[in-house]
Ligand code: IMP
């Protein structure tokens with residue numbers, strides 16, 4: 001069954017354009033590396049970087065959460081590391097969704113240890129649980145509903161990443 005649409009492709013496109021302008025205004029000038037978290041961020045990041053009109057490099061971190069796929073433990077395994085050092089660079093970390101914020105906290109600590117000039121975070125979706133979490137995200141696309149969402153890169157057991165909209169799988 002096709003997931004029920006919550007955020008349309010058109011609404012996503014409008015919001016991603018606005019986010020990109022906000023990011024371009026707020027990020028300090030200087031060398032920028034945009035780091036996408038695989039695999040969930042691949043579609044969001046590809047739209048986002050094309051709307052940020054500045055010189056940048058793009059890199060990726062492959063991560064896998066330990067344990068249950070729908071509940072974060074905050075302990076992630078790096079399955080694929082960055083391809084280049086980030087020392088002295090401004091980093092924008094791009095994630096699909098933050099729930100508890102534990103995954104982002106772990107990745108931020110990992111990046112900070114490598115001596116970047118700055119690290120900012122951007123997520124397409126943030127759940128309300130993030131407010132009590134260990135990280136304050138700099139750029140948020142949409143507040144996520146209290147449900148497991150899929151599409152536009154986000155998966156449920158690896159399915160639905162290719163949907164052009166964000167939706168929810170009906171039970
Ligand atoms: P956190 O560590 O609790 O913030 O969880 C973040 C990670 O859990 C994300 O990178 C997603 O892979 C996954 N996740 C959390 N909520 C959802 C959801 O509603 N749909 C798809 N993946 C989710």
Ligand code: MG
Pocket residue numbers: 037038039040041096097
């Ligand atoms: Mg993810």
